[in-house]
Amino acid sequence: MGPASRSAGRMYRFDSRLTFFLLPCTIGGMKPIHRMPASTARSIRWVLTDIDDTMTKDGKLESCAYTALCDLASSGLPVIAVTGRSSGWGEVHLQEWPIVGAVTENGAIAWHSRGSIVAPDSVPNTDSSLVRAAEAAYRAVPRAKPASDNNLRRYDYAIDHAERIDPPLTGPEISAIIAAFEAEGCVAKPSSIHINCWKGSCDKQKASVHFLSEVFGYADATDRDKVLYIGDALNDEPMFAHFPNACAVANVSRWLDHMTSRPAWIAEKLYGQGFAEIAQIVLAHRSAECL
Template sequence: MRTLSEFPADTAAKVTTVFADIDDTLTTDGRLPAVAYRALEDLFNAGFHVAPITGRPAGWCDLIARLWPVHGVVGENGAFYFAYDAKTRKMRREYFADAAERARNSARLAKIEARVLAEVPGCAISADQPYREADLAVDFSEDVTPLDAAAVTRIRDIFEEEGAIAKISSIHVNGWYGDYDKLSMSSRFAKEVLGFDLEAEKSRIVFCGDSPNDAPMFSYFPNSCGVANVADFVDQITCKPAWITAKKGGEGFVELAQKLLTSQED
């Protein structure tokens, strides 16, 4: 990882699209600081394509797509994307799996929920679970006393023992059934909403994240960026971002936005 200050201005000037995780990337200590929201708005108003790529639930994503200065949002680690057209006042909701398959998967995840709660003391089902449509989120740090690495790994292992996919974020272990992730749904979102092929344009896209579940995005985008707290997971991330900010969380995202905006002006 190289410091963001080394990001070449001519490369930054070619960037057209900014994808970003939410928790501990746009947020700082669990809150969305005004400067981070303003950075999103400044990027949006400057003509960048802007979209959060998050593990957060459908209920949150509906609000984000509707009210934030973004072109859409990929949620639940790639289970869907939502995009709101302000002119027609229509929300577009596209899912990896149809409603019937999501219902079947929910029943399978209920078994995992019971196992995790019984086998890993101190964890909890995420407070945002009622607003989810496709995955199960197990809280190990957000609203509970943080668990150690062994407990977090055990949560992931239980998902995998039941044949599910599991990813570790900075606060949750998210698990689901289905061959998707943040990257696969981001590709679909880019094609269907933003109107371009992700593979063809990936050098002009910056993804900003902070944790192990962002590894597919860090690996794919040559100009991926981690906020400073990504260093907390350096031993757990299979592929590290190309660049890293000096500050953590939302303030780190502001650094990235300022770099891109300044490069556009030069």
Template sequence: MQFLQQRPPGRFRGVRFVLTDMDETLTYRGRLSAATYKALEQLQQAGIKVIPVTAAPAGWCDQMARMWPVDGVIGENGGFFFQRGNGNGNGHGLRRHFWHGDYAVAVMQQLRDKGELILRQVRGAQLADDQPFRLSSLAFARDGDHQREQAIVTAMQALGLDATVNNLWVLGWIGGYDKLAAAQRALREHYDTDDATALQTLAYSGDSLNDAPMFAHYRHTLGVSTITACLHELPRAPAWISSGPGGAGFVEFAQAILADQAQ
């Protein structure tokens, strides 16, 4: 891993897709800056497809996909892809693609039932209270108690769930997918882009453990500066690291990509 400023000239010239984590990668301490929003817009204006890939719940992702300068949002760690569409021509339409096909009520009920079991098994565990509209995942709030958070992960896995941790939540889901599998499916099915092509044309930025599959697979990867807090737990570090944290680091990445595109 090297500082982004050390990249060879033209390294990002072939980038056509920018996928990025959202919480504490586009935001910083929970806030989205004007500079970060502008960077998203500039990437789109340059003809680059911009897709956040986030653990955030469906309620947030619906709003982002409709109103942000992005082409769609992969949400709940891969449970769905909300793709921006023209709808009736007013620019507000979305096409919703779920990992399990049509939204699976049975899957959500299984997650609720397992969540109730974990609440009884792990003393002090609390479901995330930020947003009630989750459609494909189970989220527990992180409270800084590493032992309790690990106990939640262990309980999820014992109940047959996939599990991971990001900077806000302990997450569980059903289906065996992750950010990488969901990104590969979205690119293949909706952008006619196979994995070999994506390895050359996709850039990704992130900051936490649930970004590990993306860091391990893609060539053009950046960790914003706070990635140092979990580097020791990543199987593979991102290729580059920014100077700034959160959105400031993403702006550095966007500017580097745009500069290389202009050459």
């Protein structure tokens, strides 16, 4: 890991290097996805997934991940994208991909076939405290820049730390940006490529539960273990903590030292290949039930 720095009492250390490991047994509380029982796979009713560095690699959707996405949809499993990406991107994904919904901007606004669902405490990203925080962040880290999709965002404000900025921001630079937003009472969480910043208490988990309840009649008290979530980064922690069958692709390893909540299951493969691995194992168990 790289140098450490502190933000609002929390130590952050970020490193773009990946740790590779084999998964013969339970590691850090996470179990290899190939050990998922058939009964667990067959109980899944909804698949929720992050996009960046979960289905993509270097900003591009991996073909194996898109094939797996199509296979999940063809099997009858509803797939919902849950992403820190902009509302505008979510609308496009919903139209073009075989998914039934897109929860975007870390939970602020979700899209489905009949329209949108806005989190009750979502605050527009024109809020004065967010604007002040962004100005302070750019003063603290002059080479920082907004995420490329910021003009398509309504509630979330994102700063690029590893997508198009070269070299990526360092650990101390990321921590300084987080501190600037937290000083204004904002939330700031790193994804694998952006620092997502917003006002209010919305997050991926709260918005996902609300979406499933509104669209599918989901009951969190009884249906939580029927959700499969796939992610890779710190802003996925609320999902990892909430859903018993949350999974991660192998590149989650770069963030594990900073996670208080880890997923139950982990793939052996990285990025979109890891997503495809998880999907294939779940689908194989479900197909065997039909034989």
